[in-house]
Amino acid sequence: MEISISIEQGKEPIAVMKLKGGIDAMNFMEIVDKAQEIYKNPARDLIIDLSEVPSISSTGQVGIHKIALIYSGIPHKVEADENPDFTHSGNARKHVRLLNPQPAVDEALAKAGLKLFFKVFHDLESAVHSF
Numbered sequence: 512m513e514i515s516i517s518i519e520q521g522k523e524p525i526a527v528m529k530l531k532g533g534i535d536a537m538n539f540m541e542i543v544d545k546a547q548e549i550y551k552n553p554a555r556d557l558i559i560d561l562s563e564v565p566s567i568s569s570t571g572q573v574g575i576h577k578i579a580l581i582y583s584g585i586p587h588k589v590e591a592d593e594n595p596d597f598t599h600s601g602n603a604r605k606h607v608r609l610l611n612p613q614p615a616v617d618e619a620l621a622k623a624g625l626k627l628f629f630k631v632f633h634d635l636e637s638a639v640h641s642f
Contacts (some may be wrong), residue, residue: 512538514545518554519639525612526626527635531563542571546578556642557582562611566575572623576611579623579629582606582614608638 513531518524526549534542546557559575561567567575583605609631612620620626631639 512541514542516545516549520558521556521639523556523642524554525556525558525639525642527529527560527564527625529560533566534564534570534574535566535567535595538568538572539568539571543574543577543581547581550581555582556608557606558608558610558632558638559609560635561613561616563613565613567616567619569623572625575607575629576624579616583611587622606642608641610630610635610638 512533515529515531517527517529519528521525526547528546530542532538549557557578559578607629609620609629611633612631617626617631620629620631630638630641631642
């Protein structure tokens with residue numbers, strides 16, 4: 512998995528996290544940890560560029576959900592006894608956009624219902640202006 516970060520200027524700085532390679536159980540936490548790092552500095556909005564991601568496992572989809580929770584301000588690690596339910600929070604997906612998912616990834620996201628919660632764009636400019 513290769514991860515590169517760039518910053519686009521919208522109303523506020525927007526991080527673009529470009530991923531290269533499949534997202535699965537072996538690397539999804541690397542992506543989540545990188546998103547956590549970016550959230551701390553410099554950008555509170557994130558575009559995940561999936562244009563070079565040929566596949567995403569269910570664990571990879573959990574990773575994208577975790578990133579949305581981070582960008583909504585929900586702690587990265589929630590204690591087991593707290594048991595909050597953020598799954599249906601519209602706020603949890605307000606600050607994350609998906610860019611250019613490949614057909615197999617797009618289909619996996621649709622089957623999992625994640626496309627109902629994330630705005631998906633096919634060009635960077637539209638994604639940046641959506642915040």
